[in-house]
Amino acid sequence: MATIGVTRGFGDHDLKVYNSNIYIKPFLSSVPGVEVYDLSKCEHGPDDVVVMGTDGLWDVITDNEVAEIVQRVLASHGPDEPSRYNLAAQELVLRTRGVRKESGWRLPNGKLASLDDISVFVIPLNSEQSN
Template sequence: MDSSPCPTKRFCPDANLCLYIFFQSRVLATIGVTRGFGDHDLRALNSTPVKPFLSSQPEVQILDIMNENIDDSDLLIMGTDGLWDVTSNERAVETVKKSLSHFSSDNDTRKYRYLYLK
């Protein structure tokens, strides 16, 4: 899923009309949801929550990928807006798959190939 701050969708009901729909991914036009993690401005000032509609405490889940049914076609690419502003999801996947293709697929360490990218 793309994570640009203001994604745009183009909808053309016919050849003479195109509509551009802009989506705002900010909470009350203040802060992007992912920018809220650890943001000191979201904390309380004199015990009064500054932005009570958004928490700076992330919800964390731990997933043991060794217990998941993953295969060579599954990817998880984590990046900041510095990456996603300049490349598409498809291009990022293509780049990672190209890097991973340097590994042999017939050995016992296939599931650990992601360590190469650290």
């Protein structure tokens, strides 16, 4: 609706379509979904990560595709490579953005690429890597 910004989802309870009395909030929640994961209860290796991304990532790529891309990038750069998590995030952004074709930006499978902003973090869970 060209009205909703990222910050709007976090607290603008009176958000309306511009120049109208139509409320947008009924399908938008300002209450975040929160998962608590106790890192101290599990052992993690250098390839155990959390991927956090904006909807520009998740709108066009599946969880399984994200996992495959991250696994491939991490496998090609050893645990001693300090930029391996940045490289995985960069690969996810590039893959989701697609390439310019005559019919617009396209993914390798021919589907439309993301038209939204794409921000990605690949966060290591291994305490030795995350310090």
